[in-house]
Amino acid sequence: MDNGSQDFISADAFRHGMRHVPTVVTIVTMGDDEGVQGVTIGSFVSLSMDPPLVCFNVQKSISIHDRIVEAKGFAIHVLREKQSSVSDWFARSDVKAGEQFEAYDYEISETGAPLLKDCLVRFECESYRILPGGDHSILVGKVISIMEGNSGRPIVYHQRAYHGVGEHIADHEHKSRAAAGK
Numbered sequence: 001m002d003n004g005s006q007d008f009i010s011a012d013a014f015r016h017g018m019r020h021v022p023t024v025v026t027i028v029t030m031g032d033d034e035g036v037q038g039v040t041i042g043s044f045v046s047l048s049m050d051p052p053l054v055c056f057n058v059q060k061s062i063s064i065h066d067r068i069v070e071a072k073g074f075a076i077h078v079l080r081e082k083q084s085s086v087s088d089w090f091a092r093s094d095v096k097a098g099e100q101f102e103a104y105d106y107e108i109s110e111t112g113a114p115l116l117k118d119c120l121v122r123f124e125c126e127s128y129r130i131l132p133g134g135d136h137s138i139l140v141g142k143v144i145s146i147m148e149g150n151s152g153r154p155i156v157y158h159q160r161a162y163h164g165v166g167e168h169i170a171d172h173e174h175k176s177r178a179a180a181g182k
């Protein structure tokens with residue numbers, strides 16, 4: 001297989017290894033003169049406290065890529081346990097951007113991004129930097145507002161399937177120390 005990384009590992013080996021790494025499941029939305037669009041994104045992480053930055057990665061070949069790298073901003077919606085169908089919907093290639101939001105309540109943010117009402121937590125961002133990342137672009141957003149939505153727990157994507165958060169194993173050591181006043 002010619003995957004451009006033959007000196008290192010195969011694409012299959014890379015995918016297989018990464019399947020062990022659980023991710024959060026989010027819907028990232030944006031809007032511009034052409035309308036609104038959203039996409040399922042699992043690569044969302046927090047990046048910086050000061051300024052408050054988050055980031056995620058978008059494959060260059062997917063339909064939202066060229067629009068989202070030009071957008072003023074975007075909104076990142078972390079999905080609740082019960083929302084795996086929303087993840088599947090926004091990952092579909094056969095649904096046109098204009099049809100994606102027909103079944104959803106949303107309002108448009110100051111950056112033009114549609115803000116979905118139902119999610120666990122939403123981060124509204126101004127676009128801060130676009131960085132190269134191989135066949136993906138790394139989008140860095142500056143968080144301008146946070147909405148803590150419906151209560152519940154997030155979906156975890158692991159081994160190509162959706163899961164709930166697993167059982168509590170132990171408190172974080174620092175949390176235990178803080179509680180003990182040390």
Ligand SMILES: Cc1cc2nc3c(=O)[nH]c(=O)nc-3n(C[C@H](O)[C@H](O)[C@H](O)COP(=O)(O)O)c2cc1C
Pocket residue numbers: 025039040041042043044056057058059061062063064087088090091092093094157
């Ligand atoms: C759980 C999950 C996580 C995903 N995470 C990402 C991601 O971080 N970056 C990305 O570019 N695509 C990600 N995708 C794939 C995109 O959602 C999918 O390729 C895209 O919606 C296809 O769009 P297109 O058909 O309009 O090109 C993910 C899909 C799923 C189901």
